[in-house]
Amino acid sequence: MQISQFIRCIFEDKNGTLWLGTNGDGVFRYDGKSLTYFSPEKGFGSSAVRELAEDKSGNLWFGTDGGVSKYDGKQFTNFTVKEGLISNDVWSLLIDRSGSIWVGTLEGVCRYNGKSFSNFPIPPAVDRDFSRGVTSTKVIWDIKRR
Numbered sequence: 001m002q003i004s005q006f007i008r009c010i011f012e013d014k015n016g017t018l019w020l021g022t023n024g025d026g027v028f029r030y031d032g033k034s035l036t037y038f039s040p041e042k043g044f045g046s047s048a049v050r051e052l053a054e055d056k057s058g059n060l061w062f063g064t065d066g067g068v069s070k071y072d073g074k075q076f077t078n079f080t081v082k083e084g085l086i087s088n089d090v091w092s093l094l095i096d097r098s099g100s101i102w103v104g105t106l107e108g109v110c111r112y113n114g115k116s117f118s119n120f121p122i123p124p125a126v127d128r129d130f131s132r133g134v135t136s137t138k139v140i141w142d143i144k145r146r
Helices: none
Strands: 007-012 018-022 027-030 035-038 049-053 062-063 065-069 076-081 090-095 103-104 108-112 117-121
Touching: 007 049, 018 049, 062 090, 062 103, 065 090
Parallel strands: 049 090
Antiparallel strands: 007 018, 018 027, 027 035, 049 062, 062 065, 065 076, 090 103, 103 108, 108 117
């Protein structure tokens, strides 16, 4: 199996497994011996992965261009605007100390408390700057913890 030539992010989970998020080819899991490929055909939410995070229970969360996908080690659960996500175009994720999942999207930021999503109001930028790839006045590119 060949890994995608478009790796966007790499994440190491608590077991030392590497997860390689791609820009258009889903996600790959590397356990040190073999690669496993996950695609929308295998239940994964989308093909472009922009961010990965792991919660206290060991679930993996993927921010994609088609929403958020949660992997519990056996199956994927996919969250989109149908479940209350502010936008399916996800760019960033952060799991805070209380376990809430913050999701940065093209249309702003929202928080998932394990049951539902709630929007977190942030003032929009004054203008878009297409020359810098900023196509939305509400995009949240990155969320970090100190």
